[in-house]
Amino acid sequence: MSRRFFNILLFLTLLFSSSAMAVNCQRAVTPLENTICNNDNLHWLDGTLSVVYNQAILKEGIEDINKKYYEWEKLLEKCTSDTCIERAYYAGISSLSDTNRDFKWEGKWWNMRAPNMSGGVIQFSRNAQWSVTLDIRAWAGLNKDEFTAEARRMYGMLVVEKVVDTSNCKLMLIPKHDGSLQVYSNADWGCRLSMPTGVFLDGAYKLSETDPRPKATLLSLGIFPDSVMDDKFRSLVGEDYQNFVNSANVYIYQNDIDNIGARVLSMWVLGAANSRTAIIMYTPKGEIWAGRISPMKGGGLELHYFSTDGSDPRKMPRTLVAWKLRFLDK
Template sequence: MSAAFLASGIAAAASFDCGKAASATEKRICASPRLSSMDTQLTALYQKRATGADAAAWRDDQRAWLRERNQCSDAACLARVYGERLVVLENGAGPFDWQGKWWRVDASGQYGSALTISKVSPRSMQFAFDAFAGANSGALEGNAAFGADQAAHYTGNASDATQNCALTFTRKLNRIEVAQKGDWGDCGAGAGVLFEGTYVAAAQDPNAKADLLKLGVVKTAEQDDAIRKLLGSDYDALVATAGSVGEGSVAAGMPGVTVVSAFVRGIACDTKSTVMYDASGHYWVALWSPQPQSGKGGTSITELRYYTNVAADKKKLPGPIAAQRNQVCPSEQEVVRMMP
């Protein structure tokens, strides 16, 4: 979406002309059919929002989002911020009402949170969170009091060891921004589980399925599409391992090959992955997952499923993946399965 679109103050323009793309961000969007489609969809949704009594506030909100968007330096970041903005614009179209079901905006699929608000009065409201971070979870409920700032405030108590936890619920146009003071332990949640974030109203989780591009495992939509085709039905299982994604590094002994490892917080020893790729469209993927059957002596099994589109490597693991063999949970046995 061009700056001219917002500067005009009129929500009736189409998305920007790629023939006139000037900034690095606009050029990245124009170079990707997926990002271009997201931009067009976002423009249409924004046009519907920027009308009526809140038009000026929505224009300011969109300008702030554009500043955030323009800080992205790659397609992965753009896919993530576009995906999350689409969720904001698509939901909560009716009159604002604190009461109801709210969902945290989360492009990763790894840090979801549901917020239920009830018993709203001019003085206070009841809330209940149900959140997760990977395999870890956390719940918190209580009463938040409305202050002179029109935000609702909650402070924990010593009886349930949450005295160092504080939450602020602030309305921002169609959504609620939750700010948290105190870490996961202070608020009585599992490791890494927080309640802060942007929440939108919806009957069910409105977040789109995560993909490798939004998660930062790969850098382009073309790479994401290629791995999706290579793995088939295992693609979703691969995405599900990307709770914590490492920085891409150069593969030892394989010049020009990038290695990205990922795992799920709380079950990292047997739910993890390694993705390798180069600029020529070659891919090597290792996906570890626990299996329901038991091995010899009743030992649990973790299966390493290996995929590649490099014919010469179909029957052998590349060095960076081979180096991670047998690093599963202590009570588990690793079994390798070479995928066709």
């Protein structure tokens, strides 16, 4: 069997498996399905279990995971109340996740999936028999906040019913046998409404005293396609390279209005989009134009401009001119 055919087969297997698992609320017909679809918390747990199921298939194989799932499904179908359904979901998620019940919670845990210039740290300040206190710090660019929460132990996991001073933000923390910590939140209807713009708590967390994530580069962020272009840009902008990386908290493609076949990426820092922003434009031939706007010490904003054909702003491509005029009058 070719690798490509195997990948297609695996994709189809996951597609149909997940479709069969997750409750389709547009076609809910049984009392159980309607109960899940009309309860935000149960609907979130149903979606989380579906995600956990697909991840488990990739790790353990569909035969073993389906056996666990069908055994759990029989228990779920016996439920006739919200409380029973909720506990059944927690039991199923714990089973499919292969939860590590001997997990050591102490220490500082860092979100490894947070974007560049964003992050999250969880510490456990009190560890009792039935509950744990969480201290949470999360940020996205300049947007940041700190939270506390009480979590109860359930099937080897930690469940937060509500993060303090939030609008019904719920968390589920799953300890893994590989030493990592997986966190899920009810972001769509709870946590996202309470977090600063761009801040989220979901992700895989790693134990470390300091941020264990590799230092970001424009290459690792996908802004440049290869090391050749990344090295060329480093040579062009010199010490300003890190400032461009620090501007890439959010980065999106932008139209090449010069119509020269260039790739254009606009980037900015959340919470400072009008004062900490940058743009990079480059062609397959290796031509580069880049601009960065930052605050001046005495007030106001200043432009830092670089190009492979010289750094004369009067020769700036129209794409960069249009970008610059959104922030500077001249």
